[in-house]
Amino acid sequence: MEKIKFCLIGAGRAGMVHARNYEFGITDTKIVAVVDTNKKIAEEAAIELSANNFFIDFEEALRCEKFDAVCIAAPTFIHAETVIRAADAGKHIFCEKPLSSTLEEADQMEKTIKKNQVKFQIGFMRRFDQNFLKAKKIIEQGEIGTPILVKSVGRGPGLPPKWYCDVKRSNGLLAEVNSHDFDSMRWLVGSEYEQVFAMADNFKCPQYKEKYPDFYDTAAVNLRFKNGVLGMIDGCCPATYGYDARMEILGTEGMLQIGSQQAYSVLVWNNKSQLIKEGNKSWRILFKDAYLEEDKHFVNCILNNEDPKVGIKDGEKAIEIVIAANKSIKTGKPVKL
Known part of the structure; x- marks a missing residue:
């Protein structure tokens, strides 16, 4: 079976915890692209994760690389625009907490996710x-x-x-x-x-x-x-x-x-x-083991076409x-x- 391809958005501390799980800890997944506004950080992460490419802009990643899902660990104030763009592109979404900056953003995110019928999981690892x-x-x-x-x-x-x-x-x-x-x-x-x-x-x-x-x-x-x-x-x-x-x-x-x-x-x-x-x-x-288990759960939901246990309503x-x-x-x- 072909592996689920991920794009990592935000290669900071939390992002790399998830990315290492997807690349090294779960057999059914692979990181193929890394996005970070800091080019040096994006490049270093891509090398460590053996990703195909790295970008400083998510739109460029969407144009240049094929992937099935995104892991969003970028700052909270860009969660809404990134989730909405990923959902419109048909990508399944794992998003770190907090969900968004406002309830209005959260509502728009929920509507877009439902419209495009993609999986969404919020990062409440506890x-x-x-x-x-x-x-x-x-x-x-x-x-x-x-x-x-x-x-x-x-x-x-x-x-x-x-x-x-x-x-x-x-x-x-x-x-x-x-x-x-x-x-x-x-x-x-x-x-x-x-x-x-x-x-x-x-x-x-x-x-x-x-x-x-x-x-x-x-x-x-x-x-x-x-x-x-x-x-x-x-x-x-x-x-x-x-x-x-x-x-x-x-x-x-x-x-x-x-x-x-x-x-x-x-x-x-x-x-x-x-x-x-x-x-x-x-x-x-x-929470090392908990992070791995939540990432495994998200992958299994994609593979088995199931809804994640921790969804957008919990984030809201x-x-x-x-x-x-x-x-x-x-x-x-x-x-x-």
Whole structure:
């Protein structure tokens, strides 16, 4: 059987995680083209991935190379135009989160995808992580009773690119980092969001206060779901100490925790009475297997003509709650959805 040919759009950190999976980790796929606005990065990625060619413009890739699907890991503010162009060209689409910058963009993306009948999957890799899947099963089996409170920690180690600092363009920390928290909470609780109240501030990046007055590096979010469950998200980037992704769900008959700050189950106890553990440094390590599983799932959906488990509606719901939370930060008031 001929392999599914992919075009990678955006050869940064996340893009290369997916691209390496498609080129080296999955037998049914191959990267044939790389697109990145930085020519040097595009060329280096193409060499590593043994791609046929590299481009600085997606339109040129569409004209010059044949492929079946795209993996979009470019900045959020070009997701909409890229997804729409790919769908109109009949390409199946894997798109990293966040889905888009606005709900209007998301709506247009959904209409175009449906019109062209292409597969679409959003990059919420936690849904493919074995720990989160185990937690989902435990909740569904009623082992902790009925969920009543869910708390999620999402902290990134280093500051993303400059465009991220413009909240009007990126939707900020809550979109770029905490989209995963919003989605996984909604998925595990099994309910839509009803209300959000959020507070945020810039504690760690004074150099951005003048140029980007709306920028925030730390956020506290209180939530209520339509089924009555309460929620909290604690977000920070740059956290500087490492990558921290944890969740706790309290039920009427018990509780469960997902994740740990500890990277390995190795503990050093030295002659100075110190207990030393190594913390998680990167999402690429912590969720390595989950990224591979979500990429495999997308490929299987193309091969078997099935709809992905995590689709455009999930991306839209995450954007909706992020926009509402940012409105709450600006107004200082709770926002109902």
